[in-house]
Amino acid sequence: MRGARQVVAAVLAVVLVPLLLGTAEAAGIERVKKAGVLRVGSDITYPPFEFMEAGKPAGFDVEVAQEIAKALGVKLEYVNTAWDGIFAALKAGKFDMLLSGITITEERMKSFDLVFSEPYFESGQGVAVRVGDRRIRRQADLAGKVVGVQINTTGQAAAEKVKGVKEIKKYEQLPEAYLDLKARRLDAVVADYPVIVANAKEDGKFTPVRGLQIGEPERLGIPVRREEADLLAVVNKVVRDLKQSGRYAQMKQKWFGEK
């Protein structure tokens, strides 16, 4: 999944910490209900988690957000924000929570004083190759290869841990990496497995290496500001209810083509 730009993150953390110390304790649920609207921040350029479909937000995360807003009895405002600085923006109070294909990491919790919900999605890093290219079957096959990643993502982190990779090229967006893959400037692209699967369906000239996962499994979560951790009770209940009712499986089938 995607990660914060380290430098900007560090600078912003320094700038923002004084603010946090001065913030009064405010119950998140009460505040959101009073406002009558749940503001969810998301970089809506990451299908099938979230993307602008004909000018409107769509995707797995968007549906989860709708359920959370419904449980709170408020309207949903799905706010488009840039991935760069998304955690700082949450901290700065631009939104109430984030849903943006975000992997739960210790570092993010500490750096931005936020807390994550229970995992709502299990994922892992996959490998995309050109259709018909059978050179890469196992992780070790990436040795000596040129690998593309989206910048500052857990995909980049996973690729960096693979031994013997010839070069890692970092791209602003995955479609630019796929372009270089098709132009044979790359041998492989490392990114979230379900995202590769969805992207490959759109394009047709590259494909995920079936069954190959790079690095550790990852758990996605929904972060809120620490002082509004009470919101997570609602979020966690929504996720559990979705999973128990079978709705979750339907959503997964709809957006990822798998259960």
Add this chain to the structure above:
Amino acid sequence: MDFRLSIFLEVFPLLLGGAWVTLYITVVSVAIGTAGGLVLGVMRVSRIALVRGVATAYTELIRGTPLLMQLIVLYYALPSVGINLPAVAAGITGLAANSAAYVGEIFRAGIQSVGRGQVEAARAGGLTHLQTMRYVILPQAFRLVLPPLTNEFVAMLKDSSLVSTLAIAELLRVGREVVAWKVNVFSPFAGVTLLYLAMTLPLTKLARTLERRIDPERRVAGQLT
């Protein structure tokens, strides 16, 4: 190349919407920037050292730092002092503050290009410094700065793409969203490029026309007075 005409045609209306936002943000920013730049330009030629110093410091600060950093400070850092600007407000503030610094320099050049003799004549005729500025210098300077002001507008139109980093749905950001949605780079970006051109070309033509009109070689006697 992964250009596909079908995608290009499908997403063009969306991009057009982004172009409107780009135009809107640019017009508002340059309008505020021109007003601020006029004040700055006059301050820059002030006889009072403090006034001159303030204007110079502002101009150097803005021109010496990247617009991207200014936008990040406005949007992400200001909430720590209690100013929580929405993305569009932060974007326009940053662009306008930037524009003011550059327009200020354009006005300063315009003011200084008015002959010294005219200033002395005006002062000898009993006008105060500000009256000289208002009735003698600025009316002439305004005409001189029109072409560079138009160029500034073109530059801002392109620089406004930087506010895409605040996820404002202007032309570049909409283009990026379509790239992600369609998993296709060139079809949307071809549209983005064409739309920027469609906006800048008429303006650069206007700037050229204005330049010709104030060209001393070609202007008819009396046209400028």
